[in-house]
Amino acid sequence: MAVRTAIVGVGQTHHTTKRNDVNVAEMVGEAVRAALADAQLSVKDIESFIFSNMEAFEGILLPDHGIIAEVGAVGKPGFKVTGGGTTGSEAVGEGCHMISAGLYDIVMIVSWQKHDCGDATAGISAAAVPTFAKGMVTGAVSEFAKQALGYMNESGAREEHAAMVRLKADRGACRNPYSHLKLGLTSVDEVLKSTYLVWPIRLYDFCPQSCGACVIILASEKRAKKIHKKPVWVADFEVVHQEPFRAGSFGDPTGTETYSQHVACERLYKRNGITDVRKQVDLAEIYEPSTWEEISLYEHLYFCEKNEGWKLIEKGVTEIGGDFPVNCSGGVLATNPIGATPVIRIAEAALQIRGDAGEHQATRDIKTAVATALGGPNWTALFLLKRSL
Amino acid sequence: MAERVGIVAVAQSKYHPNRADVNEAELAYEAIKQVLEETGLTLPDIDSAVTCCQDAWDGRTIASLNLQHVVGAHFGHEFTVAEDGINAAYVAMSQILAGGHEIVLVESHMKESQGDKSLIENAGFDAILMRQLGLDFTSAAALQARRYMDKYGVTPEQCAKAVVRNHSNAKNNPFAQKPMNITVKDVLKSKMLVDPIRLLDTKPISDGACVMIMATEEKAKKLARKPVWIMGVSNCYETHYLGDRELADCDALVKAAKKAYSMAGINDPLTQIDVAEISTEYSYQEPLWMEGLGFCSRGEGGKLVDSRTIEMGGQLPVNPSGGVLPGNPNTVAGMARVAEAVLQLRGEAGARQVKGAKVALAHGYTGICGQLQAVMILANT
Numbered sequence: 001m002a003v004r005t006a007i008v009g010v011g012q013t014h015h016t017t018k019r020n021d022v023n024v025a026e027m028v029g030e031a032v033r034a035a036l037a038d039a040q041l042s043v044k045d046i047e048s049f050i051f052s053n054m055e056a057f058e059g060i061l062l063p064d065h066g067i068i069a070e071v072g073a074v075g076k077p078g079f080k081v082t083g084g085g086t087t088g089s090e091a092v093g094e095g096c097h098m099i100s101a102g103l104y105d106i107v108m109i110v111s112w113q114k115h116d117c118g119d120a121t122a123g124i125s126a127a128a129v130p131t132f133a134k135g136m137v138t139g140a141v142s143e144f145a146k147q148a149l150g151y152m153n154e155s156g157a158r159e160e161h162a163a164m165v166r167l168k169a170d171r172g173a174c175r176n177p178y179s180h181l182k183l184g185l186t187s188v189d190e191v192l193k194s195t196y197l198v199w200p201i202r203l204y205d206f207c208p209q210s211c212g213a214c215v216i217i218l219a220s221e222k223r224a225k226k227i228h229k230k231p232v233w234v235a236d237f238e239v240v241h242q243e244p245f246r247a248g249s250f251g252d253p254t255g256t257e258t259y260s261q262h263v264a265c266e267r268l269y270k271r272n273g274i275t276d277v278r279k280q281v282d283l284a285e286i287y288e289p290s291t292w293e294e295i296s297l298y299e300h301l302y303f304c305e306k307n308e309g310w311k312l313i314e315k316g317v318t319e320i321g322g323d324f325p326v327n328c329s330g331g332v333l334a335t336n337p338i339g340a341t342p343v344i345r346i347a348e349a350a351l352q353i354r355g356d357a358g359e360h361q362a363t364r365d366i367k368t369a370v371a372t373a374l375g376g377p378n379w380t381a382l383f384l385l386k387r388s389l
Numbered sequence: 390m391a392e393r394v395g396i397v398a399v400a401q402s403k404y405h406p407n408r409a410d411v412n413e414a415e416l417a418y419e420a421i422k423q424v425l426e427e428t429g430l431t432l433p434d435i436d437s438a439v440t441c442c443q444d445a446w447d448g449r450t451i452a453s454l455n456l457q458h459v460v461g462a463h464f465g466h467e468f469t470v471a472e473d474g475i476n477a478a479y480v481a482m483s484q485i486l487a488g489g490h491e492i493v494l495v496e497s498h499m500k501e502s503q504g505d506k507s508l509i510e511n512a513g514f515d516a517i518l519m520r521q522l523g524l525d526f527t528s529a530a531a532l533q534a535r536r537y538m539d540k541y542g543v544t545p546e547q548c549a550k551a552v553v554r555n556h557s558n559a560k561n562n563p564f565a566q567k568p569m570n571i572t573v574k575d576v577l578k579s580k581m582l583v584d585p586i587r588l589l590d591t592k593p594i595s596d597g598a599c600v601m602i603m604a605t606e607e608k609a610k611k612l613a614r615k616p617v618w619i620m621g622v623s624n625c626y627e628t629h630y631l632g633d634r635e636l637a638d639c640d641a642l643v644k645a646a647k648k649a650y651s652m653a654g655i656n657d658p659l660t661q662i663d664v665a666e667i668s669t670e671y672s673y674q675e676p677l678w679m680e681g682l683g684f685c686s687r688g689e690g691g692k693l694v695d696s697r698t699i700e701m702g703g704q705l706p707v708n709p710s711g712g713v714l715p716g717n718p719n720t721v722a723g724m725a726r727v728a729e730a731v732l733q734l735r736g737e738a739g740a741r742q743v744k745g746a747k748v749a750l751a752h753g754y755t756g757i758c759g760q761l762q763a764v765m766i767l768a769n770t
Contacts, residue, residue, distance in 0.1 A: 049626075054444075056450040066513075069629060069630070079624065081470060082442075082443075082444060082452070082471040083467070084454070094483070096487070098483045101485075241462045
């Protein structure tokens with residue numbers, strides 16, 4: 001798709017476990033003001049809003065309706081997207097659609113989750129089929145334990161490799177002023193001492209529940225260059241859903257399943273002439289709920305060959321100073337306000353392209369990046385961002 | 390708009406008080422099957438699906454998980470909208486105009502029978518200041534109705550007349566849930582729910598689904614027997630806190646309508662629109678929304694209900710289908726209004742057909758006292 005839409009402002013809150021000092025609207029307002037300041041726009045300039053939040057986690061019906069005044073959307077058009085873990089990227093994608101369609105020039109994507117008002121594991125468990133699966137599901141951890149086991153069995157990766165992923169994430173998080181978990185870990189052994197949640201997933205193998213918000217301001221080509229001196233272009237995106245209950249949802253005992261990542265990549269890479277991701281793309285911000293999933297995603301997103309993902313982490317390829325940095329921000333392992341998580345991926349990739357990521361800026365020059373989201377029974381959203389079109 | 394987006398096919402399930410015999414996907418597929426058969430398309434032909442459902446009502450986190458296999462989204466492109474279905478149609482239109490997708494399936498479903506309406510709606514209010522008051526959408530609507538009646542002198546009789554007309558029209562609609570033979574007196578004598586809203590001032594619990602296929606102009610002309618074109622669409626939010634709003638003046642609807650009209654080149658809705666389908670879960674909303682839509686000036690909605698203007702055969706028939714009051718599920722209601730408008734413009738509305746209808750309006754809303762309002766203008770030429 002010829003999307004000629006640019007990111008002209010990003011803003012996020014300082015993500016954390018509890019935000020007893022603010023309500024949802026006040027928390028979201030912090031990110032709205034940060035994004036407006038980044039774009040040097042007034043809220044009056046925003047023509048339309050798209051909201052992203054998973055309503056079941058906080059138990060709020062129509063959660064967008066409760067924050068309309070605080071984000072400045074009174075008297076403005078908008079709607080809320082509700083698509084699981086990929087919700088935030090669908091909101092950004094829909095913003096691109098609205099702008100490419102010529103309906104608006106400036107659209108604000110507002111995303112958040114305030115997990116101290118609810119329980120993500122209870123919320124995720126409620127995604128199971130009510131008639132026969134609810135009693136069997138324990139949130140996301142068990143799904144990713146299944147995935148980890150399948151991967152370990154097939155690839156020859158060891159727990160140490162998963163621990164290396166946490167160490168990389170933690171180093172990123174400690175450099176990122178907005179990230180949630182800053183554990184200050186220094187060794188693989190420290191990670192391997194953390195308790196098992198669902199074998200083989202340890203506490204440190206998994207993402208937290210965070211309170212936080214992220215806002216992205218999108219603009220048409222016509223307006224973008226005037227708004228920000230470093231607009232970041234959404235060159236293309238792809239959203240791929242799949243039915244629940246396919247073996248390839250998470251963890252595939254047969255090793256033969258097609259994953260939604262494969263489908264998304266094949267479509268998007270083909271459209272954009274990408275045949276060697278690590279050569280043609282400079283950086284990735286991926287949605288990795290667990291350490292093991294990060295390694296799997298390297299393979300599913302074609303950063304490397306099958307069963308070689310763990311070698312990338314072992315060789316340091318995906319470190320901040322590596323050839324192909326992945327999640328310099330600390331990623332989802334450090335910060336996870338679910339409705340906002342995919343939007344943070346896109347925002348962080350945009351900051352890297354602008355060179356504005358501060359202490360967690362990748363060593364190499366980043367001109368092109370991919371940002372992904374993962375949700376539902378392994379749904380994928382994949383964004384390709386560029387410094388120039 | 391540079392290009393036009395066409396509605397190729399529409400289908401609705403028959404609205405029903407309790408479809409315990411089907412799950413959400415099966416219910417949706419009743420309508421999906423019809424649009425596929427009508428167009429000769431198969432699910433792999435669908436470029437993108439826009440689904441519309443709400444987690445709290447479906448009792449399921451990521452409610453659209455019910456649907457991938459029936460909307461063509463297995464390894465396909467799907468977007469999920471959480472407001473009223475008319476917004477899903479708006480999103481589908483943007484996807485087509487953006488140039489990435491030529492054929493989009495739009496789906497909305499709701500089984501109100503599965504949930505506790507009052508409990509779910511209560512979760513839609515601010516958790517600190519309003520939820521504890523026990524408010525639900527009906528008690529909030531009562532506040533709006535009272536304020537509206539007080540400010541403009543609209544009477545319970547006028548609201549009751551709207552109920553009677555909608556039910557009478559619904560008798561001509563094969564999808565209608567429960568058209569009743571009632572009089573103004575029956576409405577005014579029905580059980581008081583929350584003063585001034587009585588049982589017959591509102592709609593019964595309802596289950597149902599509505600589905601549409603939308604396409605680029607080129608594809609629409611090939612696929613549709615009689616394509617219907619979206620000429621203008623917009624939506625608009627009000628603020629959340631009821632005390633911060635002038636409940637008698639639906640400002641968001643005024644703005645949404647103004648934008649949709651300007652896109653469609655409408656400056657006098659009463660003469661330029663041939664038929665209107667509007668979402669009114671409560672009777673007072675019909676006169677109030679008609680003011681917001683500019684069918685009359687502010688405060689004159691009651692008189693418009695009294696007049697013959699909005700009756701079948703009048704200048705601008707409103708809700709030939711009977712609308713929402715005889716039974717239409719929330720979330721589906723607004724998309725059902727679009728579907729009904731499409732049937733009118735195709736001349737396929739049977740006994741409820743408005744003769745020679747060329748331009749139609751569809752309206753939907755989401756939330757407390759119509760917090761998010763949406764208006765779509767459609768035409769058949």
